[in-house]
Each structure stands twice: as structure tokens, then as C-alpha cells.
Amino acid sequence: MRITMAVNGTRGDIQPAVILAGALAARGHDVRVGVPPNLIGLAAHLGVPARAFGYDTRAHLEEVRRVRNEAGRNPLRRVQAVAAVNRTGWSDSVDDLADLTAGADAIITGFTTEAIALPFAEALRIPLISLHHAPVRANARVGPLPQLPGALGGPLVPAQWAAAEQLMRLATRGQEAALRARLGVRPAGAPLAGLIAGNAGIEIQAYDPMFAITGDSRWDASPRPRPVVGFIDLAVRHSGPDPALDAWLEAGGPPVYFGFGSMPIRDSQSTVSAMVRAARRIGRRALICAGWSGPPENVPSGADVYFAETVDHHSVLSRCAAAVHHGGAGTTAAALRHGVPSVVCWFGADQPFWGAQLRRVGAGMSMPVRKLTVDALESALRAIDTDVSRRRASNAARALVGPDEALAEAVAAVETVTGRSADRVREVAR
Incomplete structure (x- = not known):
């Protein structure tokens, strides 16, 4: 099975993805890994070869901080400035993903790059597997911006999700439309969460079940499985002694x-x-x-x-x-x-x-x-x-679910959704 793992973000986003990629490769899958250029060394340190995907996230965070400071306290100017910075890495990510996904049977990505990865999955007619490190879909317990008053279980949480999804759509619709036209897939007729719901993939919740969303009708209504596997991290130290x-x-x-x-x-x-x-x-x-x-x-x-x-x-x-x-x-x-x-x-x-x-x-x-x-x-x-x-x-x-068990559950979830076991992969290879 050829799997593309393309994840952007900081170390906390990249390390679990790279650990999962390494485990999938050990199971016999052909895994192509794309990470921010500044974190290729981290992937190599973890024993996983990787290519550049998107922008330098350390430089990006510094730029976001700079434009926010220049925009002052005006919320509209701050949103516009940050949106402009975010657009700068889109084209690089698209070009990198086009190369990474050639011949792929499935794409694994993170929350911040789903809007780019989904059109590629649709064009290739393959599953999109999302790796989430917190609940990031509509529910009644956690709002999209947990720092807002009432966003952690308040009555306005559903309204916050509706507003956030529309704002995200407005912020990316031009770039998304151009990408979809380039790939020859349907135009986006709904917010991202609605589009993803139509893909035959899954949304792996890479955190412990004690923090999972339960008993929530909006969350449970998702047509895509959301297995809660546990925190994907290392069971042993990964750097030498100091x-x-x-x-x-x-x-x-x-x-x-x-x-x-x-x-x-x-x-x-x-x-x-x-x-x-x-x-x-x-x-x-x-x-x-x-x-x-x-x-x-x-x-x-x-x-x-x-x-x-x-x-x-x-x-x-x-x-x-x-x-x-x-x-x-x-x-x-x-x-x-x-x-x-x-x-x-x-x-x-x-x-x-x-x-x-x-x-x-x-x-x-x-x-x-x-x-x-x-x-x-x-x-x-x-x-x-x-x-x-x-x-x-x-x-x-x-x-807590142990790190080895969490990783095994994540691997099983990926292999289940791709429809072919690692044993079958090895048989074909022979």
C-alpha cells in the first residue's frame, strides 16, 4: 500500500505523524512523508526519511507575530494580516503535495492541511485520513476557539462552530477554487467539514479516550469513523543523554x-x-x-x-x-x-x-x-x-492508553480504512 503522509505544523503536530509513518513503513507499506522543511531533521532523527512539505513553520510563526504586532489591537486588521501570511504558503504546499501523492492509495494529513489534501484525495478517489490532536469538529462540548468565554461547554458552542466553519470557507475559498479547478474536481459547495464527510476516510483522534467527546448527538452523527486511539508518542527517550x-x-x-x-x-x-x-x-x-x-x-x-x-x-x-x-x-x-x-x-x-x-x-x-x-x-x-x-x-x-497500544490502534485504523492488511501488502511484494 502506498500511503502519503503530509503534515504541516510545529513539532507537536509532526512528531506523532512521523511516529505513525514509521510504524506503517515497518508493517510493509510504502510511506512517503512530507513535513515542514525546518522539521525534516526531526523526522530523520526518528528514523523516517521525509521531504519538504509547505513552509518553514518556525519562520511562519515569527511572521504571524510580527504582522499581529504591526496591526495593533484592531481585530479586523489583525485577521487580514494573518490571512495574508497564511496565503503565502498555500502554493508551495500544493506543489509539494502534487509530488507526494503521485500513485498514492491513501493520504494522511493534519487538521491545518485538510483543505489542501481533500481535493487531491477526491481527484485520486482515495481515502483522506485525518490525524487530530484535539476535538476539531462540531460538537456541543468544545468550541472552535476554546479561549473564548463559554467555548468549553457553553450554550453558544454550536453557534461558534457554524460561524467558524463559514469564516474558514470565506478565508480559503479563492485558493480552494483554483486548486479544485486545477485538479478537475467538483467545486466546493459547502464548508470543509461537510465536504470531508463525503470522503471514505476516517478522523483518528490521537489523544486519550478520557478526553474524548461522548454522548454528543452532533459528534456521533458523523458518517466518518472517529477512532480515539490515545496519545501517539514515544515509549522511550529519543535523544542521547545530556x-x-x-x-x-x-x-x-x-x-x-x-x-x-x-x-x-x-x-x-x-x-x-x-x-x-x-x-x-x-x-x-x-x-x-x-x-x-x-x-x-x-x-x-x-x-x-x-x-x-x-x-x-x-x-x-x-x-x-x-x-x-x-x-x-x-x-x-x-x-x-x-x-x-x-x-x-x-x-x-x-x-x-x-x-x-x-x-x-x-x-x-x-x-x-x-x-x-x-x-x-x-x-x-x-x-x-x-x-x-x-x-x-x-x-x-x-x-492513559500506553504509547505502544495507541500506535498499534492508529496503525490498525489506517489499515482498516485502506481495505488491505499489511500481510496482503507483503504477499503482493513477494
Whole structure:
């Protein structure tokens, strides 16, 4: 079976997809993988060869931040500016996907690239398999913008979905119409979710069943299966040992881990200062992962502070007392797996949802990153740096679907929808 895996986004989007691609290849499938050019190295590190698909996502996030700042507080100007930036990568993604999908029997993609991938699936008459890291289809429990008031279970959630789907259609209809004309497929006569419903694929929910949408008539009415497989991540550490970090961790008590991954921090100097001061106030050391923001010019000094560009969550989080992060699905899963309570300082997208879910299971607190101050962070850390929070986080960890089981379920779901088992693939190859 020839499968195209084309996913755009940040590390939290790419890593689970690449892990799934590697597992499918190990089962005998011919898997072509496309990831952002800045994350090809990550795929190679995970043992999966990949080609460039779309734009450099790190540069894209920096550009989005720049145009938002230039647009000021005017919401219309901000939307227009960000829409213009988003259009710049469309043509590159289309050209790359045309090459990646040649001869494909199925396409696997993420939420942000479904509008590009669906016309290709229609033209080739093959299944489109979506990989979702949070509930991103209409339901009555979680709105499309979880940071809005009432978007987490409020009465306006259905209306928010209707509005979001129409706005998305308006934002992309010109590009989508040109792509559909180029491929010779039907014009888009409905919002994207409605069009996808007509494709014989599935929507893999790559998060744990304890966070799944249940008992919701709108969600359950989908004609496409939505298997909830669990968090797709690594069962073992994926980077080599860091002797300096290991020595620092051994030299004192469990620290607070701080890391916002790929999220660009507006003022890294003041944010890092707040992290260190809050940790010191509660008597903890600070392990700070700079991520894509990089370290500030003036790094706070002290034996109780350690800076790293990246860390291996699998080997580090289990040695921490608490974690402060942006609430991406990957980091949330890592903190949960190691029974570490979290403070989610969210930026947007699905991050407020994950902050709310950690609070719901008693394993964390949540607040927007714009409200991150020394006092607010100290208060949140004191609330979760307790035996009660750690016990609840440990209980959640024990209840999670294991990474190996989640990956096996995802592979089975892909093989089921393609209609041919890996055994049959090997027979044909022989």
C-alpha cells in the first residue's frame, strides 16, 4: 500500500505523524512523508526519511507575530494580516503535495492541511485520513476557539462552530477554487467539514479516550469513523543523554520544568525572569527549555537555574516536581504520562482545551500566557505543587492508553480504512 503522509505544523503536530509513518513503513507499506522543511531533521532523527512539505513553520510563526504586532489591537486588521501570511504558503504546499501523492492509495494529513489534501484525495478517489490532536469538529462540548468565554461547554458552542466553519470557507475559498479547478474536481459547495464527510476516510483522534467527546448527538452523527486511539508518542527517550543536565538534576531537589515549545514568546526576558522568581519563591529550582524562542540576552544566573535549547521529555519530566508549558497536545501528554502536575499558559488553538482538561482531572491549572506574571505563576505553582495534585496526576497517568497500544490502534485504523492488511501488502511484494 502506498500511503502519503503530509503534515504541516510545529513539532507537536509532526512528531506523532512521523511516529505513525514509521510504524506503517515497518508493517510493509510504502510511506512517503512530507513535513515542514525546518522539521525534516526531526523526522530523520526518528528514523523516517521525509521531504519538504509547505513552509518553514518556525519562520511562519515569527511572521504571524510580527504582522499581529504591526496591526495593533484592531481585530479586523489583525485577521487580514494573518490571512495574508497564511496565503503565502498555500502554493508551495500544493506543489509539494502534487509530488507526494503521485500513485498514492491513501493520504494522511493534519487538521491545518485538510483543505489542501481533500481535493487531491477526491481527484485520486482515495481515502483522506485525518490525524487530530484535539476535538476539531462540531460538537456541543468544545468550541472552535476554546479561549473564548463559554467555548468549553457553553450554550453558544454550536453557534461558534457554524460561524467558524463559514469564516474558514470565506478565508480559503479563492485558493480552494483554483486548486479544485486545477485538479478537475467538483467545486466546493459547502464548508470543509461537510465536504470531508463525503470522503471514505476516517478522523483518528490521537489523544486519550478520557478526553474524548461522548454522548454528543452532533459528534456521533458523523458518517466518518472517529477512532480515539490515545496519545501517539514515544515509549522511550529519543535523544542521547545530556551529562551536564543529568548532573544538575542530581545536584538538588526536583525542579519546575518551564518550556513553551514552538510558541514564540513576546518578551522572553520578562517571561524568563518571572519563571525564575516564581520558582525561587516556592523553594524550587528552574529548568528552562528555551524552545523556538531561544534564550533571552541576559540569562538569569544561579545554581538553581538551568537553560537548555531542547530536552527529552521522557527522561526529564519524571524528575521534575511540576511543569509550566503552553498546553500543546504533545507536551500535555508527556506531563500526564509522567504524573507531573502542570500549569498551562496557553497562547491559543487547542491549548486552552488541554489546560481545561488538566484542571478537570485535577492535574493542573490554566491561564492565558498574557496573564503570566510572577505573582500569578507563584499562585498557580503553589496550587499544583502538592501531594494531592501529584497523586491525581499519577492516577491520570495510570489510566492513559500506553504509547505502544495507541500506535498499534492508529496503525490498525489506517489499515482498516485502506481495505488491505499489511500481510496482503507483503504477499503482493513477494
